[in-house]
Amino acid sequence: MLLCCVLFLLKTNAQRHFYMGAFGGVTNYKGDLGSNMLPSKPNAVGGISMVCELNHRMLIRGEFNYGKVHGSDQLTKGNRARNLDFHSKVTEVSVSFEYIAFDLYEHKVSPYVFVGLGTFKFTPYTIDQNGNTILLADLGTEGQGFYKGRKDYKLQKLCIPFGGGLQWALSPKTRLALELGIRKTNTDYLDDVSTTYVDESLLAQNKGGVSVRLAYRGDELNGGGTYPSDGTKRGNPNNKDWYLFSGLHFRVSLQPRIRPYKFTYKAGRAKTKCPTLY
Numbered sequence: 001m002l003l004c005c006v007l008f009l010l011k012t013n014a015q016r017h018f019y020m021g022a023f024g025g026v027t028n029y030k031g032d033l034g035s036n037m038l039p040s041k042p043n044a045v046g047g048i049s050m051v052c053e054l055n056h057r058m059l060i061r062g063e064f065n066y067g068k069v070h071g072s073d074q075l076t077k078g079n080r081a082r083n084l085d086f087h088s089k090v091t092e093v094s095v096s097f098e099y100i101a102f103d104l105y106e107h108k109v110s111p112y113v114f115v116g117l118g119t120f121k122f123t124p125y126t127i128d129q130n131g132n133t134i135l136l137a138d139l140g141t142e143g144q145g146f147y148k149g150r151k152d153y154k155l156q157k158l159c160i161p162f163g164g165g166l167q168w169a170l171s172p173k174t175r176l177a178l179e180l181g182i183r184k185t186n187t188d189y190l191d192d193v194s195t196t197y198v199d200e201s202l203l204a205q206n207k208g209g210v211s212v213r214l215a216y217r218g219d220e221l222n223g224g225g226t227y228p229s230d231g232t233k234r235g236n237p238n239n240k241d242w243y244l245f246s247g248l249h250f251r252v253s254l255q256p257r258i259r260p261y262k263f264t265y266k267a268g269r270a271k272t273k274c275p276t277l278y
Contacts, residue, residue, distance in 0.1 A: 017253045019175070021049035023065065025247015032193040032235035033071030033084055041075060043068040045090075045245050051098070056105055059098040061114070063161075066091050069122075069243050071191050081225055082234075083217040086124045086136065086191045090243060092183070094118025094161050104169040112177070113164035120185070121156045124192040128213070129220060136192040139207055141215035142234065143198035146206045153189040160184045173253040181245040190241035199230035 026042035034041075045067025052060045070087045073079040096116025104110055124136045137155060144152045165179035188194040197215065204212045215234075218224040228234075 016053040017255045019051040019251040019253050021051060021249050021251040023047040023049065023247060023249050025245060027067040027069050027090070028244040028246070029069040029071050029190065029241070030243070031071060031191045031241035033073055033086060033191045034075040041070055043070055045247065049249070051251060056103045057100045059100070060095065061098055062095050064093055065245060067245060069190070081218050081221070083221055083224065084193060085126050087126065088122045088124045088190060090120055090122050092118055092120040092159065094159070096161055100167060104167060104175065105172070107169070109166060109168050111164065112167050115160070115162040118159045118161050118183070119156060120159050122190055123155055124190065126214060134210065134214065136214065139211040139214060141192060141211055142195050143203060147198050147202070150195070153187065157185055157187040159186070175251040177249040179246065179249055183243050183245070185241050185243070188235065188237055188240050190243065193235040194237045195235055197228045197230065197232045197234050200227045
């Protein structure tokens with residue numbers, strides 16, 4: 001009897017599949033550069049994941065993703081005269097709860113949603129007129145480290161990943177999902193733009209001429225303007241930056257399939273045969 005109870009528990013646990021997944025797609029960014037209504041120019045992202053079933057419709061997934069985001073004033077009409085531009089590599093680790101509307105062991109396709117918590121590293125940089133790659137966080141373009149208590153921003157922050165999509169059961173052990181994933185961050189410096197301009201002479205004195213040249217790049221354009229006066233709006237500190245990962249997830253179950261119990265009942269006793277793997 002004890003052996004049969006143990007086997008029943010093993011069978012029950014075996015139904016909770018573990019999946020290994022791979023992800024590939026495109027990234028988008030939304031912040032102070034580029035359009036305020038539409039995502040910026042997309043870049044590539046890839047990642048891996050481990051998914052554990054709580055039951056057939058509720059799952060916990062851990063993910064590692066690596067991609068690149070980009071924003072530019074030249075992608076919008078409103079701030080083209082400012083002429084700022086940034087790129088950043090994004091490395092993200094997150095844990096999320098996923099809910100599938102229909103049991104994919106009984107249905108071929110189902111919508112699903114997810115929400116979680118993650119941390120990501122970023123390193124905003126730009127390309128100057130001479131083609132040099134310059135890290136922006138080191139320049140303090142808004143007076144970080146010396147002006148009105150503005151501190152250097154950290155390059156690892158928290159994010160809240162959420163989104164959803166459609167998921168297909170390709171077979172009992174493989175799944176494919178088309179997903180839109182949004183990341184709400186707790187930083188406004190993913191693009192190195194947040195508050196106001198610092199006085200040109202004061203910025204040059206504390207951070208150097210390169211910082212001044214890259215804090216405002218309108219003078220690089222034909223007929224461009226001059227460096228704005230101290231306190232002029234450069235970004236919106238009330239709106240944190242966002243980024244998006246959209247693409248395809250492919251998952252493979254790591255669990256061996258277990259044949260169902262063969263149960264027969266005879267008068268006086270019940271017989272249960274051990275499950276066999278195949």
